[in-house]
């Protein structure tokens with residue numbers, strides 16, 4: 563099973579019913595559904611699997627019990643390959659409307675034409691950028707409490723952040739972990755007061771405020787998190803086997819701006835329940851959108867990818883001249 567289906571028959575200037583931008587779960591799902599709707603489809607993306615390339619075991623996708631993320635990517639890829647959907651490994655820089663079609667400009671391979679576009683460019687999770695963070699990724703460092711909380715049953719953990727994701731994460735982890743240390747740079751929280759109150763009432767959660775993580779230490783796995791109090795300068799070593807970095811995402815602001823895609827105030831692409839954006843024939847799916855903020859999963863992304871392909875199909879069917 564090859565990881566990347568070839569796009570050897572695709573030439574710059576070729577016209578497609580739909581071009582899918584991205585190569586994460588949302589894009590794969592959109593590609594599968596588009597192919598099954600018999601749309602002439604091209605996927606243009608950079609990293610096969612998207613954020614899943616950073617994940618370890620995934621145990622919350624129905625039917626794939628305890629699957630390694632790398633295996634999941636291969637399965638997604640094989641499923642799309644079965645329908646011979648071409649995948650071009652490239653970065654989409656921009657797209658613009660000319661008459662009834664879009665001209666999609668890539669970084670390396672040229673321009674392609676499409677009647678519809680499905681944007682599935684995802685997000686990046688914000689990092690702490692401290693020593694040990696990359697080294698212990700998947701060995702105690704996690705960016706997703708919802709995904710990994712059960713792995714830390716009966717172990718002490720640190721959660722970093724002060725928004726809803728961090729507080730929700732601390733609440734969830736308090737059900738599994740022996741102890742949860744919530745490290746936050748400030749005294750005040752951005753999270754909803756009700757969830758802050760709920761977490762404060764948990765007997766096994768300790769708040770470490772006005773503090774930042776300085777370093778993550780361990781051997782094969784995380785053993786200690788070094789935290790510095792920003793007011794007093796005091797440094798404390800916390801014994802923990804997990805650290806959940808819940809300090810937010812980097813939305814696809816620049817991509818949206820270049821392509822005149824309307825976003826919410828944070829920079830996520832605005833969509834309706836059928837994944838329609840503000841541009842005719844342009845749909846968006848997955849983590850890059852303003853749908854289900856605070857609950858970003860493979861399941862939600864693949865669901866949106868399927869809906870986006872369905873919407874593209876309906877859009878094309880409504881247009882005179884589609885399929886000659």
Ligand SMILES: Cc1cc2nc3c(=O)[nH]c(=O)nc-3n(C[C@H](O)[C@H](O)[C@H](O)COP(=O)(O)OP(=O)(O)OC[C@H]3O[C@@H](n4cnc5c(N)ncnc54)[C@H](O)[C@@H]3O)c2cc1C
Nearest residue numbers: 584585586587588609612613617654684709848849859860
């Ligand atoms: C460490 C980690 C562990 C996780 N564990 C789990 C888990 O256990 N269970 C779970 O359900 N979820 C998990 N998630 C979350 C899950 O991976 C994401 O919700 C999901 O990958 C989002 O899919 P997506 O397709 O919307 O975006 P992404 O996965 O972000 O993919 C976006 C894709 O678009 C590409 N791209 C971006 N810009 C361009 C461009 N201009 N041109 C072309 N391509 C572009 C990127 O290279 C990438 O391939 C985890 C995430 C992380 C980081």
